[in-house]
Amino acid sequence: MTVSTLNSAKRRYHHGDLRAALLAEGLRLVESAGVEAISLREVARGVGVSPTSVYRHFPDKQALMEAIASEALARLGEAQAVAARESGQAKAFNAVGRAYVQFALAHPGLFRVAYTYPGIAVRDPTSEATASILRDLALDLAGGEEARARLIGLRAWSFVHGLAMLMLDGRVPADPKLIDAAIDSAAIDFGGPPG
Amino acid sequence: MTVSTLNSAKRRYHHGDLRAALLAEGLRLVESAGVEAISLREVARGVGVSPTSVYRHFPDKQALMEAIASEALARLGEAQAVAARESGQAKAFNAVGRAYVQFALAHPGLFRVAYTYPGIAVRDPTSEATASILRDLALDLAGGEEARARLIGLRAWSFVHGLAMLMLDGRVPADPKLIDAAIDSAAIDFGGPPG
DNA sequence: GTTCAATGTTGACACTGTCATCTTTGCTCT
DNA sequence: AGAGCAAAGATGACAGTGTCAACATTGAAC
Numbered sequence: 001m002t003v004s005t006l007n008s009a010k011r012r013y014h015h016g017d018l019r020a021a022l023l024a025e026g027l028r029l030v031e032s033a034g035v036e037a038i039s040l041r042e043v044a045r046g047v048g049v050s051p052t053s054v055y056r057h058f059p060d061k062q063a064l065m066e067a068i069a070s071e072a073l074a075r076l077g078e079a080q081a082v083a084a085r086e087s088g089q090a091k092a093f094n095a096v097g098r099a100y101v102q103f104a105l106a107h108p109g110l111f112r113v114a115y116t117y118p119g120i121a122v123r124d125p126t127s128e129a130t131a132s133i134l135r136d137l138a139l140d141l142a143g144g145e146e147a148r149a150r151l152i153g154l155r156a157w158s159f160v161h162g163l164a165m166l167m168l169d170g171r172v173p174a175d176p177k178l179i180d181a182a183i184d185s186a187a188i189d190f191g192g193p194p195g
Numbered sequence: 196m197t198v199s200t201l202n203s204a205k206r207r208y209h210h211g212d213l214r215a216a217l218l219a220e221g222l223r224l225v226e227s228a229g230v231e232a233i234s235l236r237e238v239a240r241g242v243g244v245s246p247t248s249v250y251r252h253f254p255d256k257q258a259l260m261e262a263i264a265s266e267a268l269a270r271l272g273e274a275q276a277v278a279a280r281e282s283g284q285a286k287a288f289n290a291v292g293r294a295y296v297q298f299a300l301a302h303p304g305l306f307r308v309a310y311t312y313p314g315i316a317v318r319d320p321t322s323e324a325t326a327s328i329l330r331d332l333a334l335d336l337a338g339g340e341e342a343r344a345r346l347i348g349l350r351a352w353s354f355v356h357g358l359a360m361l362m363l364d365g366r367v368p369a370d371p372k373l374i375d376a377a378i379d380s381a382a383i384d385f386g387g388p389p390g
Numbered sequence: 391g392t393t394c395a396a397t398g399t400t401g402a403c404a405c406t407g408t409c410a411t412c413t414t415t416g417c418t419c420t
Numbered sequence: 421a422g423a424g425c426a427a428a429g430a431t432g433a434c435a436g437t438g439t440c441a442a443c444a445t446t447g448a449a450c
Contacts, residue, residue: 014397014446036313039437052439053398061438116311118231121365131366154358154367155381159350162357170316171326172349186350209415209428234406247408248429256407392450399444406437413430420423 019057021047026068030109035117040064062119069120072110077129079103084133093137094183097160100130101179104164111164130157159186214252216242221263225304230312235259257314264315267305272324274298279328288332289378292355295325296374299359306359325352354381 015021025046029038040061041051058064083099084092104111113120135153142149163182167174210216220241224233235256236246253259278294279287299306308315330348337344358377362369 012446018397034313040439041437050399051437052400055439056397115360115364115366118229151376151380154373154377155354158357158361158367158377159354160357161361162353162355162359163349164357165310165360166353166356169310171310172353178349181346182349182353185346207415213428235408236406245430246406247431250408251428394449395447397444397446400442401440402442403440404438407435409432409434411431411433413428415426415428417427418423418425420421 015047015049018047018049018053022049022054022057022064023067023071026064027071027110030068030072030113031107032109034109035113038065065113065117066120069114069117072107072114073129075107075110076100076103076114077133080130080133084137089140093134093141093156096133096137097156097183098179100160101164101167101183104168105174108168111168115161116165210242210244213242213244213248217244217249217252217259218262218266221259222266222305225263225267225308226302227304229304230308233260260308260312261315264309264312267302267309268324270302270305271295271298271309272328275325275328279332284335288329288336288351291328291332292351292378293374295355296359296362296378297371299363300369303363306363310356311360 022043026038026043029043029046040054043064044051044054054061054064058067080096080099080103083095087095131153134157135149138149138152138156139146142152160183163172163179166172167179172178217238221233221238224238224241235249238259239246239249249256249259253262275291275294275298278290282290326348329352330344333344333347333351334341337347355378358367358374361367362374367373
């Protein structure tokens with residue numbers, strides 16, 4: 001632990017925590033320039049390291065992207081958890097859905113890398129936040145009936161996911177009022193009929 | 196119009212209808228190998244033509260992909276139109292939604308190039324088939340009230356689009372029964388309350 | 391203090407999208 | 421029929437990419 005270890009991370013042959021640095025730079029690039037504009041070499045460049053050094057921490061580019069996607073999903077989950085916490089129990093379902101769409105529009109790069117990057121299917125437990133949050137809330141609406149809760153959760157997730165996608169892809173105007181209108185008008189449906 | 200023009204399209208310097216051939220090969224590749232595995236050079240290779248000849252018919256790769264996406268959307272629209280025609284008037288709404296998801300699962304490449312290829316936002320009128328079909332059907336359910344019909348259409352489109360995406364991306368099992376269950380249980384909601 | 395495995399670097403390869411330049415072709419006008 | 425021309429295709433090159441094998445440097449364990 002020399003002095004240089006403490007006051008400056010520059011010019012060391014060994015980076016210290018290159019994996020974390022690559023991930024941070026990757027997230028930064030994805031957020032600022034978008035998923036399609038990202039290259040393994042540019043991520044390395046941003047950290048000030050040779051392109052192939054990435055391979056000491058990720059087997060290939062896909063793995064790096066999956067790590068980025070995993071973090072993106074964690075952040076989305078966090079945003080939803082906050083929304084659920086801040087809203088009343090009764091309106092939590094809507095709030096979580098709204099948070100989902102709003103996150104997608106506020107962080108298109110993150111949302112895209114998490115959901116539409118080719119060949120990415122994250123299995124990280126924490127990444128299932130959306131599914132589990134919605135399912136838990138749905139359990140309330142379904143009166144504890146597991147099967148119905150799953151279906152309600154799926155319908156809600158599909159709905160907000162589709163809405164987010166269509167807006168991101170310019171198929172539907174990304175109007176905040178439209179989000180509210182769509183979600184609020186659908187809300188009455190989420191519970192569904194007692195049958 | 197020599198003999199070779201009629202019996203064989205090979206070995207001619209001028210292809211005749213290269214644009215159409217490139218499009219066909221592109222669609223074939225997208226369908227068989229997926230969107231991410233496609234390159235301008237391979238499309239040209241498949242047609243037996245030099246890579247740069249593509250630029251005589253499309254300004255760049257993006258334009259070629261957009262043309263492919265446009266055709267993919269047309270086919271999706273056709274599948275939905277068929278579904279609408281074949282089902283009773285009352286069940287048309289569900290049938291169209293089901294056709295949408297089924298098309299996505301049956302032709303993942305086509306669906307993906309149409310909806311999640313980076314930077315593609317098709318403006319072709321015929322490509323709005325989904326939106327217009329759903330809107331027209333919704334007009335019935337909404338009793339002719341334009342604004343409400345738009346909202347119902349948007350909700351339905353978002354729902355099936357999200358469901359298709361989540362299944363394509365492996366977030367939700369691509370189970371046909373699950374599709375039916377989700378769509379059928381949601382159907383009663385599509386109409387919404389009279390208010 | 392040596393040894394060694396972990397971590398970074400260099401140089402190369404095949405591949406990509408795209409450009410400037412050149413060649414071939416079919417059509418039009420006389 | 422022949423000349424001229426513009427459309428359509430080919431060549432060669434360039435920078436950029438992901439990835440590999442081989443090499444260099446380091447911190448830490450013994």
